[in-house]
Amino acid sequence: MPRLMGCACLAAAAVSLGPLAGAAELAIPNGDFETGRPGEGPPSSWTVVEAPLYITAGQGLSGPDPTAAYSGNNFLTASRFAPNPDAPFPANQRMGIYQTIDLTPHAAKIDMGNRAVMLKFAYNDADNGDNGVVTIEFLDEFANRVGFGDLFETDSAQTGAGNWSVGSVYARAPAGARQMVVSIAGERNPGAGGTVRNVSFDAFAAELTEASASGPPRNVVHGNLVMFDPNGAWSWYQDERAIVAADGTKLVVGGVGNSRGFGGDTANSDVKSTIFDIATGSRTTTILHDRLYSHSGGDDHNTAAFLELPSGNILAMYSGHNNVNGSASYRSFYRIYDAETESWGTESVFNWNTEAPGGSNFPTTYSNLFFLLNEGTRQGRIINIARSHDRSPNFMYSDDEGESWQYGGQLTTTSNVGYVNGYFKYVATGDDRIDFIATEHHPRDFNTSLYHGYIEDGKIYNSASTELDGSIYDRQDLPAPNQFTPVFQANTVVDGQVMTRVWNTDVQSYGDGTIAALFKARAAPYSSNANVDKDDHRMFYGRFDGTDWTYTELGRAGENLYPNEQDYTGLGALHPSNPDVLYVSTEFNPETDEYLGVHEIFKGTTSDHGATWSWTAITENSTHDNLRPLIPKWGENNTALIWFRGDYYTQGYFDAAVVGIVDQAAVSTSPVRYFDAGTDNTTFADGQPLQTSATTEMDGPQDNLWHLRTGIGNDGDVLTSNESGSEDAATLKTTISDLEAGTYEVFAYFWADNSQDWMLQAGFTADNMLAFRSRGSQMADPAQFEQIDTVTAQGGDVQMYRVYVGRQTLAANGSIDVFVDDWSTSKFTERTWYDGVGVARVSTAPVPEPASVTLYLTAFAQVLRKLGASRFAHPAFDSSPDQASPVCDTAQ
Known part of the structure; x- marks a missing residue:
């Protein structure tokens, strides 16, 4: 999430928060919380709005709370240990106080205009499960609200155990303002455990100054931004999270709602699909599963994967993140969109615990859908790969367009010594092959490397086509991820930096046989302490030319998104139709290495097979993070770039909108x-x-x-x-x-x-x-x-x-x-x-013709042959079907 204005980690020694030269100090009675008896609330001069925060000198508190004030002897805390170890918290899990400041002595200056208030304070937020909020409102002489300032939210990543940080709220004072209301609140993030609010404040001071000049335009987007869903986000181990229909008429985008976002609790944990009509721009959002809770409720891991079927119908598959509700933890849910009626069918369930031989010993997470034309007992087979038994990738399959399913087998395994046995990103290659890149474990737990392999004809191979498993339809002779071909190994030194804890971001395959990978690593020697050097992640591009894997460092990704997941970054996406184009989300401008303070989207292009890259900004001067871009396959002349923008606190606690740019090369617009x-x-x-x-x-x-x-x-x-x-x-x-x-x-x-x-x-x-x-x-x-x-x-x-x-x-x-x-x-x-x-x-404008229309017609005929259709009488088709151009194997 964006860095908060004026925040810098400090030791307990105080730094002056008094007025600037030339500014008028605004008195905040007991703004340092020295008046009042520790353990009692509310503090003198402050009024309770929901439940009290308390004055404390630190007695009874223990790390991670501060045990000494930022300045003076006392400070304000939301911890229940301050007043009484057994005191309950309010049912809404929120505590708040406020104070009204008289502005009438400054009325003449305020009414002249161009005046602002700068409120400064110290805070400590020692637990990412808690949240502190500071706000300013202005009232007129009749106590009507006439304006308000920035909303300040504490950031646990800025403070940590026992440390104080400086925060501020800036607010323009509107003409007619006669009172200023300062509000302080502490709350538990929805779904977070525990009973202690580890949020503290101290040393409130305010000043009336001249208002600052307007800054540069904010939230610049280069392209026409489309908002698909005002409340949604996703993880990145489900694919495809967005698809474009083969006929180019619709774009389908997934997402999960969260109580922190638009709609509040009514939208929490809803698994959704939004269908965007490309011709009209209309958006239709459907709740595929109402309230698929897991862990903290609105979990981004529960996002659906989509697949267009040969009939034109669309399959959606989704699963809870490990812990849902009893036996539901072992289930994949699915629905089918009927293209003729333009509606989603009823939800069905596949229970891995009853369908897999001997059951499943690990709850189900993620969905990855593929259609393999050359597999199956009929005309093609649908495969869904999920994390399930043995904490490893397992798959289910259907030979009747998703109407019925059965367990298929397990793909890999290793010793159960970490949270899971590897993370996998997949891509369908042609009609009968699935490529993947994988790690051995979670990079939080181990010094992971990255590997590549593929599935074809029911077998598993490494990059060099060496067979590692003769049948995927069982749990026998299972290879481990580190038996595949290394893409990038931990402890590799790049420009003098040791790279560790590698994690995959995206993988794509192309018609010329190229396979590309996008991944990240920490720029630091490995330490068993997962929190060491988590603030410097690097982005890498890998490329396989049929013989060897090469890699290029793309630049800095920035620090981790939140404390408990030390390797979560903004991520990126490879263009599925162009191996020389990719997009990344990063806190650093990859062209200049300038720190931006917020995640922006950049487009990268290469003309030398990935050795060097040129960069252009897609978003600039954003007020919120732009995260986890993705690009559905849509042909080389069109690009749908999709991401979510907002505040991302944890995988189950976020406030974001799903947005994107739908760019058709043949479509142009006049000025507005x-x-x-x-x-x-x-x-x-x-x-x-x-x-x-x-x-x-x-x-x-x-x-x-x-x-x-x-x-x-x-x-x-x-x-x-x-x-x-x-x-x-x-x-x-x-x-x-x-x-x-x-x-x-x-x-x-x-x-x-x-x-x-x-x-x-x-x-x-x-x-x-x-x-x-x-x-x-x-x-x-x-x-x-x-x-x-x-x-x-x-x-x-x-x-x-x-x-x-x-x-x-x-x-x-x-x-x-x-x-x-x-x-x-x-x-x-x-x-x-x-x-x-x-x-x-x-x-x-007319769409540019392909390099060879004949090749496309030949490819179409080849597909029809595989489906058992009769051959065409067309001069482009040779009398022998096996003489068709090899390019046709990858035409869609």
């Missing part, structure tokens, strides 16, 4: 024509004239009406909601008139504070709108518009965001309606600032 929303083109959804609350530059009242806020936005105003509390304003309709016949990409625009998650609903009908979040949207760049010199996209701490609504085609000259709305739930009451809509004309 912008239409500001106003009474001339915007009504209520039913066509009634728009009515708003009073027009002001301040936050609108809590009256369930849209507020016309002036002083910001294009044409000097925006339509706002949820500014002073939860509202449910009526749906609006903005009509874009006088458009010529043709196809248009349609966008909606809203404003957001870069440190918060403001929202907008938008769609082409009032009953089918998508909820767009600022973390799932992209900056609106004035250079994208026809009105390049007149569209405004930045203002102070807010900027305008663009969301992709979809595509509309007009058979004749006419208009397009865009419906928009606010969003308010018990978890999300973030404000909506709606500004307008835009359209871009779509042009389609």
Whole structure:
């Protein structure tokens, strides 16, 4: 997740948190928590909002909590050991206090504008299962909320046992602000164990200063960003997590929801599929399994894998992460999408514990789906490889398009001395081969290396085609991962650095026989302590030319994503149709080695078979991490780059949106024509004239009406909601008139504070709108518009965001309606600032012909022959089927 502003690990010795020169100090009574009796709460001058935090001098606490204050004698803690070892915590697992600061002595300066508050403090977060939050709100003289600042969340990776770190919250003070409310909370992350809240605070100080100038545009995306799902993420050992249908009409994307994200508890642990219609841009999300809990609930390991079947139907397969619920721990769940009815069928279950001979001695995790045309008793066989018996890869198979399944066998094994017996990434190669790269164990537990092998004709081979297992359909003579061909071995020295704890990221195979691998390693000598040197991971590209494996270091990946998984990084993806293109997620610019402080996506290209790489940024200046990119196979002229953007705390605790760029080489768009929303083109959804609350530059009242806020936005105003509390304003309709016949990409625009998650609903009908979040949207760049010199996209701490609504085609000259709305739930009451809509004309150029149409026709005929169809009477086909070009073996 992004690094927090102003955080740096410190020893217990205090560093001054007083006002800067020229700034006015704002008094925070008992901001150092010296007043009050240790063990009692709330501290003097602070008010309880949920349950109290307590003053302590450290007595009764023990590591990982600090036992001495940052400054003075006392500090604030959420640990129940401070007041009473037996005191229960509230049912909602959250404790909070607040204090209201009088700003009237500074009213004249605040009302002049351009003033901000900088709140600074010390904190300790010694447990990644806990979370501390600090916020600022501003009230006017009538106690109405008129503004708020950044939300600060503690980061256990910054402190650790007993250490203090410095945090800060920055907030512009709006004109009319007369009070400032400082709130402090401690909570247990959902699903985390234990009863102690290991979060502490000390030394709160605040100052009123001149507001800082606007920084560079945030959340820049080079390409048209599509938001597929406002709440989703995935692990990387299930494939394919996204597919494009063979006819190019739809893109299917998976994901798992989490209670931390959009929708809160109602979306927790939902296994989902989103079908994106490539022609219209519409998105349809289906919950494949409601609440597939494992461990902490919304676990990203539970993501579905997808496979398009010969019939055009789509198979989805998913499993809980080890511990689900009793016997469900040993199950794979599956559903089939009917292409004709465009609907998912009912869920079915495969029980590994009853279907595998002798049962399964390890719960099931992951799904990896393949269709092998030359296998099976009919016309092709579906294989699903999962982690199951013996903590190793096992597989089930179906010869009737997924209607029925049976256990197949076990692929590898080794001694059960670690968490699992290796991690595997797979790719289908042609009609009858599966390539894989594997480690021996989890790199947290061992100094792992990386190996390659493949499955063909029911047997297992190394890279040199040496047979290592004569039949995959049993549990006999099983090879271990380290018996395969080494791709990259631990303790290899690269540019003077010893590389250890190797882990696989992606693998692809190509028509010329090339196999490529993407992987990572720690740049440090091996230590049995898994936490040593976990902050310097390196990215590598491996390539097999048919004889040897070579490798190239791509650059720094950054530190691990969270403490308990020391080898989790941002990862990357190889382009499945081009061995010279890949994408990575990293905290360092691979071109300059500049530290970015947040994970960005970069595209890498090579012209010398991977020896050297050139890099271009896909995302820039992001406010949230961009993680785990993937690319489904879609032909060399098209690319769908998909990732999730947000805050990733653990595999079961995240707040992210699934986004991507769908790029068709034959499709281009004109600059966007912008239409500001106003009474001339915007009504209520039913066509009634728009009515708003009073027009002001301040936050609108809590009256369930849209507020016309002036002083910001294009044409000097925006339509706002949820500014002073939860509202449910009526749906609006903005009509874009006088458009010529043709196809248009349609966008909606809203404003957001870069440190918060403001929202907008938008769609082409009032009953089918998508909820767009600022973390799932992209900056609106004035250079994208026809009105390049007149569209405004930045203002102070807010900027305008663009969301992709979809595509509309007009058979004749006419208009397009865009419906928009606010969003308010018990978890999300973030404000909506709606500004307008835009359209871009779509042009389609002829798709470049393949190098040889004859080769493609020959390949098609060869597939038909394998299916038993009659041969074509076409001059491209020789009288002998075995004389077809070898290139055809890999044509899809």
